[in-house]
Amino acid sequence: MVLSMEKMCVLGAGSWGSALALSLAKKGYEVSMWTLNEAQAEKVNRTKENTDYLPGVLFPNNITITTDMEEAILNSKIIVLAVPSQAIRSVCSQIKPFVKDEQILVDVAKGLEKGTGLRLSEVCKEELPNNPYVALSGPSHAEEVAKDIPTTVVVASEDIEVTQIVQDIFMSPKLRVYTNPDIVGVELGGALKNIIAFGAGVCDGLGYGDNTKAALMTRGIREISRLGIAMGADVSTFSGLSGIGDLIVTCTSMHSRNRRAGILIGQGKSLEETLAEVKMVVEGITATEVAYEVAKELNIDMPITNAIYSVLYKGLKPNDVVIDLMMRNKTHEIEEVVNDKLGL
């Protein structure tokens, strides 16, 4: 329990921002949320419920929501960035005039920037080079966190002291927080698992079974690791919460927006119809495009990502793409081990 009413701020009042605001409020912090949407701010302050994003969950009085960014971040110890990944740069740029150097940015969005392929920590560093930065990731659907279902996440930063400050701020009997110094791996695990979760949904939509999903998850973490290593991550991070942990939850949960979108595509809906039905952000769609480009540039083999790219951006049919995946050149399960044994 917190002794004084320290202030924390959450930028973005979607499902994840709301669930994290709730977690912080339950620890006794004063939480100020910011949203672009006037009508949403008015309704949430009046009804204490964020009906469009987290229905059925009541906000306590120590959460307020405003459309005034300056007011939201004033005197806040941390600034949680809880908008979709493609909005992170513009939000960082908007807070520039009034953010203080000591305020800690905690990014909870999972993605890579379209057009640059940058990780979100790199985007934030370009916009706000003086602020400490922490990435928070791991298997954590907002709907469950909001209901106090025991959940674990991981926080990563280049600065261990700052990482531990953020660990202490979020840690509770319902939300256990680990630290990891490998920020590259933590960010990439969270961004790239969305592609595989979308694919798992497509397989569900096609009516495939558990075998297919296990295959996707296992081969998926292999290709995430391959790209991750090429981008400077520590391979062990991918067997942690932000890697296999988040991959498992997103590929199997009905809460997952990426999986739900994939199901609709697998059932034959168009991308437009799918996005209209899911409503909330589906990060895997942009992540597929960005990862496809980055992997091509780094010459990394990512067959599942390529297959999903073909469905999303080249109009190929999911059935045909699965056959292509199954019938592509035969290979060893773990190339690196075999090459090592053969001295290649």
Ligand SMILES: NC(=O)C1=CN([C@@H]2O[C@H](COP(=O)(O)OP(=O)(O)OC[C@H]3O[C@@H](n4cnc5c(N)ncnc54)[C@H](O)[C@@H]3O)[C@@H](O)[C@H]2O)C=CC1
């Ligand atoms: N929902 C979840 O359970 C989890 C989500 N995340 C990640 O958190 C991020 C946010 O996800 P959700 O809260 O689920 O999304 P959401 O779709 O529920 O909410 C997004 C919020 O951002 C606002 N927004 C959209 N574009 C904006 C812009 N350009 N400028 C300012 N605000 C903008 C929307 O109005 C909305 O309030 C995503 O990167 C997601 O992958 C991570 C862990 C769990």
Ligand SMILES: O=C(CO)COP(=O)(O)O
């Ligand atoms: O990252 C998440 C859970 O850890 C949320 O995933 P979805 O965006 O697929 O719902």
